[in-house]
Amino acid sequence: MFDSNFALGSFPKILAVAPTTIYLAIVATVIGFLIAVLIVIVRERQIKILNPIVATLVSFIRGTPIIVQMYVVYYGLPQLLVALKGMGFNTDPNGLPAMVIAISAYSLNASANISESIRSAYHSVDHRQYEAAVTVGMKPSRAMTRIVIPQLIANFIPNFSNLFLDLIKDTAIVYNIGIVEIMAEANIISSIGFKYIETYLDALVIYIVICWIFAKLFQIGEIIARNHVFHTQKTI
Amino acid sequence: MLLELKNIKKQFKNNHVLKGIDLSVEKGEVIAIIGPSGSGKTTLLRNINFLETADSGSMLFREQQIDLAKPTKKQILWARRHMAMVFQNYNLFKNKTALKNISEGLVFGQNKSKTEADELACQALDQVGLLGKKDFYPSQLSGGQQQRIGIARATVLNPDIVLFDEPTSALDPELVGTVLHDMKTLADKGQTMIVVTHQMSFARNVASRVAFFSDGEILEEGRSDEIFDHPQHERTQQFLSAIAEDY
């Protein structure tokens, strides 16, 4: 029998840890975005030596499950810190918070995906507009910031929205390294009360609502950007 | 001499696209470049304003000597700020209005104030009869309107020379006339221009000189009536008779 009272009772408890999920997704996306910008510069400018290395790393990250990446960081990061300490750096591998590990892993993962998405948004801006801009005497950097990048951003938002929503959903495995977010809380409550369907339905609803809210926000952002950049009317 | 190109060579992989181009342009001249598809006409224009870097060759422009294979950033910027280009596919800035498409170069290439730039841009739009469209974005304009704005964007800069790359080939036939008319008006005002074109009537009637391009070389060059009435080279004769119905 479905125990609706149990479902209702556990809902607020699970909701209470939702900020952890959102926090992880946002922080990882912001850091991932910054790294992604660097990756894009290396790749688009085809910077020697770095370019092939970065390209390989990106395809590794995109080609492996995030849970494996998380474990690699979980076990690898402390060892890296030990090694750095051995080299004289003031790094302390003990007591590294799980959140730091999760943020590191998810940022790296996000950076790979976001960099590809930025590149595709960049390539979809007709390069000939850049050429036209430099022929009217704009400096190359100006041609980028005034002509190419605004259009790139408008192209990028829909993809970015998808990546962010994927990342929120991907955080549902970080309970494996001891972070209490939506999924972890649902696991705990369900195993204590032996009420599985009730708690996981709670989790499901919470994920749906969070994703819906962010999807709407991005949609509004996209419309504002498109209207601002291309002046093409598009309604919700 | 306003512009003197010497021995420009350019190859893409093993494809020798320019095999040593020499071309001189006096102030006020209109030079038409004609020739078959793939002969290197676009590539020549792109080398002149550094959208492509030549393998070798030099340019004497406004008394400045520039090595086209090794231009400095400063030389590139300087040269581009004294010439302008009109593209086959207009290449208007899609995120800018008609007005801003024209004023952008004045503000960011010539350091004019925004108000002055907008004023000049309005005048330029008015001259081509498109002032009413000043707040329209490229996607809201016809091809002919876009190209006239493309021309206004180039000429508002008051360049020493304007490079046209087949400015009418992407247009519907009924729109070609208006754009050619704008170009003729410009030529009559004494604007120096190099025009790559398949419009033989324009080459014949407006251009002072015609250069026939074939396979990466200027095979023949001279006054337009000479080239059209007495082409010396067999290739030129073939080309002209093949497209004879055009003019």
Ligand SMILES: Nc1ncnc2c1ncn2[C@@H]1O[C@H](COP(=O)(O)OP(=O)(O)OP(=O)(O)O)[C@@H](O)[C@H]1O
């Ligand atoms: N970026 C490039 N990379 C490789 N090859 C190129 C490039 N640009 C041009 N080419 C080659 O150079 C040759 C000349 O091209 P170009 O565009 O200059 O010809 P064109 O005379 O302008 O022809 P059309 O009348 O069709 O415009 C062609 O064989 C073309 O394939």
Ligand SMILES: [Mg+2]
């Ligand atoms: Mg061409």
